[in-house]
Amino acid sequence: MSRDAVITALCAPSLAAVVDLVLWVEPGEDGQSVAHAANHLGRVRLHPGGRHELLDGTDPIASEDPMAFLPYERELAGEGPRVSTDNAYPYAAERVLSFFSDADRSPDVAVVHTPRHFFPDEGGHRGEHGSLDVIQSRAPLVLSGAGVRRRGAVHEHARLVDVGPTLAHLAGVPSADLVDGAGDALDGRVLTAYLDDVPDGQQRRVVGILWDGAHCSDLLHLAEAGELPGVARLIERGVALRGGAVAQFPSVTLTNHTSILTGVGPGRHGVLGNVYFDRATGERVVPNDETTWHRSAEWLHGHARTVFEMVNDHVAPRQTPRTASVDEAIDRGADYATMQLIRASGNSRGAGGLGDQLPDPHSSPFIGDPAHLEDGYFRWGVQVDDLGLQQMLQLWADPAGAPVLTWWANVVTDAGHHGGGPRSAMARDALRQADRRLVAFLDHLDALGVADEVTFLLTADHGFEGADESVTGSWRPALDALGIAYRDEGPGLIYLL
Incomplete structure (x- = not known):
């Protein structure tokens, strides 16, 4: 229940400028973990090989194309604030499942910053990386x-x-x-x-x-x-x-x-x-x-x-x-x-x-x-x-x-x-x-x-x-308001205590 509350809070439209995706895993029918992704647009269940099951709203991961934004001119033309449906996330299920497969070290939820998020007070820079995006x-x-x-x-x-x-x-x-x-x-x-x-x-x-x-x-x-x-x-x-x-x-x-x-x-x-x-x-x-x-x-x-x-x-x-x-x-x-x-x-x-x-x-x-x-x-x-x-x-x-x-x-x-x-x-x-x-x-x-x-x-x-120095903010106030004990490492790796 705490994890669901955290996911819901992070997917609020008010955080759309800084939260690109929220990622987590749940047990599937066969007992194996299944990857999930969500944001303010909707939720999806991700399967290896690129198969998606839409759970609510719009699929936030519209593309897994590893060759997106090529040739290079397309990357230059597509630069700037963009929603996740205009982005690509290669091997989404495979990478998410690997990340969440360590029982001791994997977090309960991972938050992906939007590409333009600028957060120097929490360790960010003019140039950023860490995302699932291509x-x-x-x-x-x-x-x-x-x-x-x-x-x-x-x-x-x-x-x-x-x-x-x-x-x-x-x-x-x-x-x-x-x-x-x-x-x-x-x-x-x-x-x-x-x-x-x-x-x-x-x-x-x-x-x-x-x-x-x-x-x-x-x-x-x-x-x-x-x-x-x-x-x-x-x-x-x-x-x-x-x-x-x-x-x-x-x-x-x-x-x-x-x-x-x-x-x-x-x-x-x-x-x-x-x-x-x-x-x-x-x-x-x-x-x-x-x-x-x-x-x-x-x-x-x-x-x-x-x-x-x-x-x-x-x-x-x-x-x-x-x-x-x-x-x-x-x-x-x-x-x-x-x-x-x-x-x-x-x-x-x-x-x-x-x-x-x-x-x-x-x-x-x-x-x-x-x-x-x-x-x-x-x-x-x-x-x-x-x-x-x-x-x-x-x-x-x-x-x-x-x-x-x-x-x-x-x-x-x-x-x-x-x-x-x-x-x-x-x-x-x-x-x-x-x-x-x-x-x-x-x-x-x-x-x-x-x-x-x-x-x-x-x-x-x-x-x-x-990063865009005008795109600032933090999801921590939204999590703090839940009254749930947690650690936010990175920031972006949410461990519920």
Whole structure:
């Protein structure tokens, strides 16, 4: 009854400017959970495969098209306040069911912000993500190099849970071992349509690159315009999906870093968001913080298995490092990991305690407009990413000793999109400087004569949409008025107490 009251309150027309969707699950006739969505327009029961049962009013999820708002001109033309019936929510049932399948950590109700909601007092920014909707869920996906078919940009899409299995496959993990720690099949699949046919278990050297928060369509647009020559080099030697890769819900950082590197959704790996509540421990978990990134493996469920663990099981231990994780929180099993160095330091501030160990951002050769360094997150992102490139060059100083799988996370792209919103000067400066680091690494491999022997995968953890500073407000007063005890983490994850 409390949950129903919360849902009703959140679906009030007076909150339509800030509440896009309300999501929850209920037991079905067969005892299995069934996904539901509602807003001020109506309610619907969602089934895997895109089947909808309208329960009341108008279906608030009119489309699940993962290719909505393409070509890019359609996204630009459709930008602005829009109701959910003008939006698209790919794999709605599948993503909602995964999110609500953790008995201890899943909330009772999830609230999805409208795309234009601006809520800086509760952690919001000019650029936002986290939604179930297609633009905030669309991450870029580029495959390139050895073993990849040269197809250029194609009008297709994948899912972020497909990235981990694809990396593992390319690094030589046999199909039979693409399973979690309990032996169950992963949620993701190997993207074989873009790869050469090779014997199962054949090993290549693989470099996976994550540009946190990089906007898929703008990245491809800038690459085609000649402004991201590194990305263009990758696409010329491989394939780019215009529909990108659909993130898991919520489309936030740590949820999707973990989904990428385990090949399963949040209900299976346990990282329900950048902040969530664990009923079993009574703990408020905040994995997406500079003081806690190095602890992220602590919150993975025991049956989750990282791609580093999968690859290490099939690479001779005499080769060290077999796997490397650069500036990535989800590093469990990697032979070399930046977070290992932070853990070994014993600094209670984690990555926030690096201090003088980080390069001077003002002397970085990769930034475009130094004025963006006035933004603290952007400035820190420049420092972290410069240090990340240093690590990559060191790991690949001698190709004979380079890891079989190298994962390289970059953060300034997220800072630029949060600080300015997609397509802003700050966001595009971040993309260009990330590309300059990529070019430096590619040039390094060319100089070593091994670039053609390496397979590359470039992606992100989510997309971005721009908030509207005139669209403000909060649903908390409406919930407070119910007199029901609850926690609102995120905000948007409602736990009834």
